[in-house]
Amino acid sequence: MKVNSMTVKEVTKKVFNKEDLFILDVRNASDFADWKIEGEHFDYLNVAYFDLLDGVEGILDKIPSDKDILVVCAKGRSSIVVAEMLSDAGLSVSSLEGGMTAWSEHLEPVKIGDLKDRGEIYQFVRIGKGCLSYMIVSNGEAAIIDSARMTEAYLEFAARIGAKITHVLDTHLHADHISGGRKLAEEANATYWLPPKDATEVTFDYQPLNDGNEVVIGSTAIAIHALYSPGHTIGSTSFVVDEKYLLSGDILFIDSIGRPDLAGLAEDWVADLRESLYTRYRELPGELVVLPAHFMIIDELNADGSVSETLSTLYETNHGLNIEDENEFKKLVTENLPPQPNAYQEIREINMGKIERDLVKQQEMEIGPNRCSVR
Template sequence: MSDASYKTISVKDFARKVINHEDLFIIDSRNTDDFDDWKIEGRNVEVINAPYFDLLEGIDPIQEKLPSDKEIYVICAKGGSSEFVAEQIAEAGFTDVYSIEGGMKAWSEHLEPIKVGDLKGGGSIYQFVRIGKGCLSYLVETNGEAAVIDTNRMLEPYEEMIHKLGVSLNYVLDTHLHADHISGGRKLAEIHDATYYLPPKDAGEVIFEYNPINDGDEILVGATTIKALYSPGHTIGSTSYIIDDQYLLTGDILFIDSIGRPDLAGKAEDWVGDLRTTLYERYKKLPDELTVLPAHYMTIKEMNDDGSISAKLGDLYNENHGLNISDENEFRKTVTENLPPQPNSYQDIRETNMGKVSPEEENQREMEIGPNRCAVR
């Protein structure tokens, strides 16, 4: 292969293009089943599936679909096959061809920090967008102190932000026991000698020490107060956090365009009532002006112009279908029957987050591969 025939681009640089809503053309060279299950999405992204094995003899099967006036990006599972396909396309005369380094595995792990807003007592709140999986986590910092909520297992982006801001990490919190991704909360807390909090009703089977956080508890981060609001339904212990009386971190209870699913611990029929009470009573009592910051998003259409995922609570009560099902039986049917497939390896992920098993790093990566499936469609 000629070194100059095609170029490579990191997932970090490519993610910025997606978040900036650039016009992008992608060839995904994975098998069709994998492509249909999970792919790169963006507001101005066009992606076609062209399996690697179909292109071994050349790009004739897709040449007519390739644009001559824009850059072409190629992605595969891990970054190897995409280089071969990119080379084939470049040799056919296309000049701006890129292979995305690390493939969909690297795409799944990238976290993009975005400043959500300022806090009343100084400092800011940042949202870490895991664009390849739809996970959202948060860093709150004020007066030299910080807290991280719903940490992903990739800790480097949080470490970089902590160092950049020059703050001390005092607290790490999870909104619930996650089932779709492995929490890095305990590990991050250990590194920084920070206090780790977990809702006790989700901790019945955990085998590690933690600090329980209950309804009404308050944590002071510098000049900013984080107040716990018990909000069960996705799990029995799900707890939301009201930050600075401005932001509502809803975990996996309420999303921008959907609501949480109650079935990932096999308790859909038991927890659906809790879910309705949280959404239709507990949250309903809160100020409409609170900015909702969920732990996940479903599709790219929920992304704001700056790449963040957020909305006012009052707007969600007007626009989110899951908050406007007046008949209780219809609500129960919606959230127990209208569900996407359960997340890949969700039971193994739950046991990892309980501390019962400790998979090797590569196994953890494989467990998390795939889309976010924490919401009711």
Template sequence: MTVNVMTSKDVTKKLIQKEELYILDVRNESDFNDWKIEGVSFEHLNVPYFELLDGVDEIIEKIPTNKDVLVVCAKEGSSVMVAEMLSDAGLNVSYLKGGMKAWSEHLEPVKVGDLKDGGEIYQFVRIGKGCLSYLVVSNGEAAVIDATRMTDIFLNFAERLGAKITHVFDTHLHADHISGGRTIAEKAGATYWLPSKDATEVMFDYEPLEEGKVITIGNTMIDISALYSPGHTIGSTSFVVDKKFLLSGDILFIDSIGRPDLAGKAEDWVGDLRNTLYNRYRELSDELIVLPAHFMMIDELNDDGSVSEKLRSLFKNNHGLTIEDEVEFRKLVTENLPPQPNAYQEIRETNMGKINPDLDNQREMEIGPNRCAVR
């Protein structure tokens, strides 16, 4: 039997549509436990590749014949070999093209809303890493927010829409992924905006993003308004777009809140985090649709694969927004911090322009989940 190939886009489609998929992951156990492809209807079997070098006889009976079967490894090679062995044994299987490396880099664009006079806002879902980026479009102009290092998808997407990217924003200095913001700005001839309080050590020119700054896109004047919202970092800045959407960066997620420790300031910044969530955000309209920069769990995705929720609903249902006692809030946040992102210090230095790792090193630095939330 032939071995089939499944792309990250194919897997994403199955994930969004909640289709069944049986995944044989042949990476080592620690890598599998740290990070894997998750879906509501996905099943997993982890058997390290080195245990299958002598054949697949011992796992044949575990592999279902009535479901799509996908073999996954780190970069593709091992999964191809295992898939071929299973195929030779009579099973119909696929392998993941590019392995988990490709899964980490896949971006799925989803339209999340209409703006006035034909404007649109798109969310780019980095499904394997839980990162979310945005493109705001209006009358031939576009702005990009919190771009990943896979810059071509943003540039090409804007070009297909007939839009020129004129502004690029980062809500904060990222520690979990390498920003593509500066590169997009250079390639598009756009203005690159970064919160000045996060940029004290950067090695490049930027426009300082300050409280109350309003940038307009297109001749219909769609407003992107900056709201200083510290707590994840000292400079974290949110955006209110067209008085309809709140781009909350790494401060507020659908089922969690941002962590305040990735620059070593948990005890200092937890107070800022609480003030942003319990005071600054409560001054906003609770009809705003929250568009965060991350998601933690697959069940945070909407039916169309997007990640969004009204602020009113989050005030009611997000546990991080319902802890009235400030001492309890401080304790829960500082004592429930997840492991820090892989290579987060090196990622910060890359985003500052202090180091310039090659592509392979960048990929290695980003491997794994984002870990920017407290839940």
């Protein structure tokens, strides 16, 4: 029997709208424990696909009849088989189209706000991986910051709103996901910017982002001011946009701060991280709206699905910004860290242009949640 399919965009809307959903995840227990689709009102049952090959009778009493039911697997094939069996048993179910691979890749654009002279800023929420990227639009031109590798999402959205991508910027050399920055710049014939202290080993040409640089978007001169803020990497650079928004990269998140160990130099970079957060950022206006490059947990999403908070509020609520003792701070960001991102060393080399991998390998390397924070 043919079963319904549910797209990752439809599931994303359920997350944003805090709707009910029952998910039967048929991946292995270890994969489910490491990473799953998260929603505030989602319920779960994890039973491996191979345990269901002889039938679903043993789990029918565990599946509710009053909620939407979604079957999830790695790539969207096994879930169809299980969904068909559940449908034959009389249940109304859907299968996630493309599985967790598609969930990892989906980018959902959310308008953050207006800028002067009819400019706009959009946040692209990579809901399945917690990555956040940005499009700044002014007078028909656009800049993309911290692009994911799915560059078609930015090109299609820019075309839809009548904008041409003229600048592409990375806040730092990413280690948890493959940057689409260089590829997008080539596709859009745009200028690619990268902090030079993170680019000492790159194999391609770029424009150096230095402290105080201004990248102007459109004739209305919405300036992106580069603010050197090392700590997560030695080159980490934040951007103050239109004197209104602070794009913090992986230095500061809503509920945590950036980890300094992904290049193996945690002990060397702890002081830089503290200097960026406790001195440089404290000198900035508190009303700036912080827009990070990642979120960690679903609770960080606002009502519209966006991720943001004022800098002054974060200095009140973010534990990582309120550790007076330097030794305690050092301990927080160097000990008891979460596991390092999947294949992060190889991802760094891809982002340097040293190696290339095909699409299937790239998808495998990015599977799982981001792990850029200290929590």
